[in-house]
Every structure is written in structure tokens, then in C-alpha cells.
Amino acid sequence: MDNKIIREMNKIEIPKEARQRAILGIDLADREEKKKSPKYWIAGLAASAVILMSAITVQQTNIADADIPMLSKVFGSKEKLLELETDSEQKTMEESFVKLEQNFDLAKQYLTPQAFSDYSTLWKEWLDINTKIKSENRNVPTYEEEKRLDEIQYWIQKYDYKIKMRIHEKE
Amino acid sequence: MKKAQKGDKKAYLTLFQQYEDDVYRMAYMYVKNQNDALDVVQDTAYKSYSQIKKLKSPEYFKTWLIKITINCSIDLLKKRQNVVHLKPEYIEFVQSDDQDISLQLTLQDLLEKLDESEKSVVILKYYHHYTFQEISDVLEVPIGTVKTTLYRSLDKLRKQLTAEDIYGQ
Numbered sequence: 001m002d003n004k005i006i007r008e009m010n011k012i013e014i015p016k017e018a019r020q021r022a023i024l025g026i027d028l029a030d031r032e033e034k035k036k037s038p039k040y041w042i043a044g045l046a047a048s049a050v051i052l053m054s055a056i057t058v059q060q061t062n063i064a065d066a067d068i069p070m071l072s073k074v075f076g077s078k079e080k081l082l083e084l085e086t087d088s089e090q091k092t093m094e095e096s097f098v099k100l101e102q103n104f105d106l107a108k109q110y111l112t113p114q115a116f117s118d119y120s121t122l123w124k125e126w127l128d129i130n131t132k133i134k135s136e137n138r139n140v141p142t143y144e145e146e147k148r149l150d151e152i153q154y155w156i157q158k159y160d161y162k163i164k165m166r167i168h169e170k171e
Numbered sequence: 172m173k174k175a176q177k178g179d180k181k182a183y184l185t186l187f188q189q190y191e192d193d194v195y196r197m198a199y200m201y202v203k204n205q206n207d208a209l210d211v212v213q214d215t216a217y218k219s220y221s222q223i224k225k226l227k228s229p230e231y232f233k234t235w236l237i238k239i240t241i242n243c244s245i246d247l248l249k250k251r252q253n254v255v256h257l258k259p260e261y262i263e264f265v266q267s268d269d270q271d272i273s274l275q276l277t278l279q280d281l282l283e284k285l286d287e288s289e290k291s292v293v294i295l296k297y298y299h300h301y302t303f304q305e306i307s308d309v310l311e312v313p314i315g316t317v318k319t320t321l322y323r324s325l326d327k328l329r330k331q332l333t334a335e336d337i338y339g340q
Contacts, residue, residue: 004297005281005294006298008281009200014191014196015209018192018212021209021210021216022184022187022188025212025214025216025217025218026180026184026187026217027180029217029220029221030180032221033178
């Protein structure tokens with residue numbers, strides 16, 4: 001029985017991606033560990049967008065002409081997003097929105113409708129939590145909020161990886 | 172191991188890679204398709220790296236890692252509400268080797284005929300060569316339950332093999 005089971009199990013081929021996925025998992029955990037500082041959440045949307053976009057090549061867009069219909073649909077409105085940060089940070093935020101809009105565009109193209117819906121819901125929840133923190137004039141999230149934000153970012157990055165792989169396959 | 176426990180990412184990766192194939196194969200036995208098995212590999216790498224500092228007995232690293240893999244696989248199945256679709260890549264995998272039909276059916280038996288707890292016990296016993304006590308620790312069930320589950324699983328597989336012997340010739 002030993003030999004038979006071993007032989008059968010060994011017939012399961014190990015895909016090349018297994019190594020990449022292990023590295024990705026460890027990278028994500030390492031990043032989570034490092035960002036456990038009070039300043040983490042302030043990086044907020046901008047940082048998340050930058051992380052997402054680091055994996056996906058996008059074309060440059062003129063901020064002044066920025067049109068973000070998908071973001072407005074997912075989050076309710078562009079203004080709601082802008083409420084998150086102070087005026088001095090708005091330019092950075094707008095740049096992030098443009099990148100995020102492009103990210104949503106790619107997500108819609110490369111994810112299944114259900115996956116895209118889950119992806120949008122994650123981002124919506126991310127915004128709701130951060131809006132609540134901001135509206136209560138708090139500098140840091142609660143333990144539960146931080147835990148959930150970590151989970152959200154983890155899942156968002158998994159979807160991002162799938163998008164990246166599908167773009168790569170298409171190329 | 173000490174470096175990994177102190178947060179050395181590269182050291183942990185080297186450690187993890189020694190068991191990467193075991194993790195993938197274990198995951199595949201539960202989720203039955205490549206995409207989900209890869210998700211489990213990523214989740215296992217994520218959770219194990221996050222918790223490596225808490226591992227008190229480094230000599231049991233492999234056992235600990237396999238336990239995380241099983242939990243991640245079951246979490247994924249629960250997330251899918253226990254609905255496991257027969258995806259195209261699985262069909263291709265099962266049908267890919269027509270040179271050894273008997274062995275092919277046995278792998279399919281392992282995947283299809285055994286439930287999650289039976290698969291765990293059979294794989295831990297015959298693939299990883301764990302003792303009943305170790306299996307009991309990994310699965311967090313009494314030794315008696317492990318033995319009962321193993322005998323039930325073997326009975327199922329034997330019946331299947333007998334049926335193949337009769338009808339397959």
C-alpha cells in the first residue's frame with residue numbers, strides 16, 4: 001500500500017507557478033509584518049494602488065482630464081474618496097485614483113464577473129472602514145479594523161496576481 | 172530554522188521550498204484542481220511565515236506545515252460551500268496517462284472515493300509515513316478515530332480495487 005500511494009501521489013505534477021505562489025505568500029506575510037505600525041493605514045489608498053500597480057503596466061494619464069467612472073460606480077463618488085485625505089495630499093490621491101481606475105478596467109477585462117464583483121466589494125469595504133476611521137478623527141484603526149484591512153489587502157493582492165498572470169498568458 | 176524564526180525571509184523561503192512539493196500534492200488531494208491547489212500553496216506560505224515565530228519545536232516543522240496545508244485546504248473548500256466542481260484541468264489530468272489504467276483509477280479513487288478526513292489519514296500514513304500518534308496530533312482527533320478512519324478508507328479502496336479487477340479485465 002505504501003508504494004502504491006507514494007506512486008500515485010507522485011504522479012501529481014508540480015506546476016512551475018507553485019514556487020512563485022510560495023514566494024508571493026511569504027512576501028505578503030513579510031509585508032504585513034512590516035506594516036504593523038501606526039502609520040500603516042495612513043498610506044491607505046495611495047499605497048494600495050501603488051502596490052497593485054507595481055504588478056501591472058499602465059499607460060500614463062493626464063490627471064487634469066482624469067475620468068474615473070468605474071471608481072465612482074464602485075465607491076459611490078470620487079468626492080467620497082477625496083474626503084479621506086487632506087487638501088495637500090489630493091494630488092497624490094488623484095494620481096492613485098487614475099491608477100486604480102485603470103486597475104479596475106483591467107480587473108473587469110481579466111476576471112470573471114463573480115471575481116470582479118468580489119474584487120469591487122473588497123475595495124468598497126476598504127473605503128468604508130477608512131472613512132469610519134477618518135470620520136471619528138482617529139489616527140489608527142482598532143485591532144479588528146486593522147485585521148480586516150490586512151485581510152482585504154491580502155485578497156486584493158491575490159486578485160491582482162491573477163490579473164497579472166492572465167495578462168502574461170495573453171501576451 | 173533559527174534565522175527563519177527571527178524573520179529572515181530568505182531563510183524561511185529556503186526552508187519552505189524543501190516541502191513545497193508535499194504542500195502542493197497534499198492541497199491537490201483536497202481541492203482537486205491546479206488553480207485552487209496553487210491558492211492553498213500561497214495561503215500556506217503566508218500563514219506559516221506569519222506564525223513561524225510561534226513554532227516551539229522546530230523538529231516538527233514538516234508536520235506543522237502539513238497541518239497548516241490541510242487547514243488551508245479545508246478552509247478553501249468551506250469557502251466554496253463544499254461544492255467542488257470537476258474542472259477541465261482535472262479531467263485532463265485524470266485522462267492524461269492511458270498507459271496504466273489501474274494506477275490511474277487508484278489516484279482517482281483517492282480523490283473521489285475518500286472524504287476529507289479519510290484522505291488525510293491515508294496520505295499521512297502511507298505518503299508521509301506518520302505514526303498513529305502523529306496523525307492524531309496533526310488532525311486533532313483521538314488515535315482510535317484515526318485507526319477507525321484508516322480501516323474504513325482501506326476497506327473502500329479495497330472494494331474499489333476488487334471491482335476494477337473484476338470489471339476491468
